[in-house]
Amino acid sequence: MTSPNESGRQAIRRDNRRMVGKLLVVTVAMFGFGYALVPMYQAICDALGINVLSLSERLVPGxxxxxxxxxxxxxxxxxxxxxxxxxxxxxxxxxxxxxxxITVHPGEMATVMYEFRNVQNRTMAAQAIPSYAPKQATAHFNKLECFCFNEYMLQPGESKQWPVVFVIDPKLPRDVTTITLSYTFFEVGGRVPAAPAGFQSAAPAQEPRS
Structure with missing residues (x-):
């Protein structure tokens, strides 16, 4: 005849086995759910047209x-x-x-490479400043990557290539069909040159009236 203490221990062991079994089922279910999240996420994004995985592809220089x-x-x-x-x-x-x-649609990301070569027999530090035409295009020309305003050190005869990655805002006025992006490259420490003819520049200071 089984003693009360032995019956109690057997009941505890049965409860423990049931608990372990439940935990194993929950663990397997959680693993399966996590594994299924990736294709589910991809299918939902594709159906809604918001597949950020494909939008993360970027242009490779070259x-x-x-x-x-x-x-x-x-x-x-x-x-x-x-x-x-x-x-x-x-x-x-x-x-x-x-x-x-280059011809682009508003909202389309595009790029162009700029090439520079130091033909002098000395090391130089230089940088570029951009300007735009027409004037109203300035606020709608969004550069995602640009070498402008950065200072570069180039050795004698050294060549460099820099990308300009940009997107034109779809809010650009519809009467604007051509935009000119101009860069002026100058040596750091020298006098900053005036903007190219036809581009917006700072208005000259007015002389005080006598």
Missing amino acids: NASHRATAVNTQVDTSRTITVEFDANARGPWDFKPAMRS
Whole structure:
């Protein structure tokens, strides 16, 4: 005959086995749910058109297309903007865009490479300042990556390439069909040159009236 103490211990062991079994079931269920989250998330994003995984693809410098391959639902495909690239070198060096113009849709991410070569026999520090035409395009030209305003040190004969990654705001006035992005490259420590002709510059100070 089983004693009361032995019956109690057996009951506790049965309860423990049941608890372990329940915990194992919960653990397996949680693992399966976590594993299923990835395809579920991907399917939901694809169905709603908000697949951030595909939007994270960025343009790789050197790509011959010079375009981002990601699909952006904010792109205005009903219109195109011609972006012209200009380079002004204030000094004895070579500075130019890899392409003279590109056609993009507002909201579309694009890039252009600028090339620079120090043709002097001395080390130099230089930087670039941008300007835009027409004036109303300035607030709608959004640069995601740019070499402007950074100071660069170049050794004699050294060549550099820098990308300009940009997006034109779809709110750009519809009468603007061409934008010119111009860079003026100058040596640091020298006099900052005036903006190229046809581009907005600071208004000259008025002389006091006598």
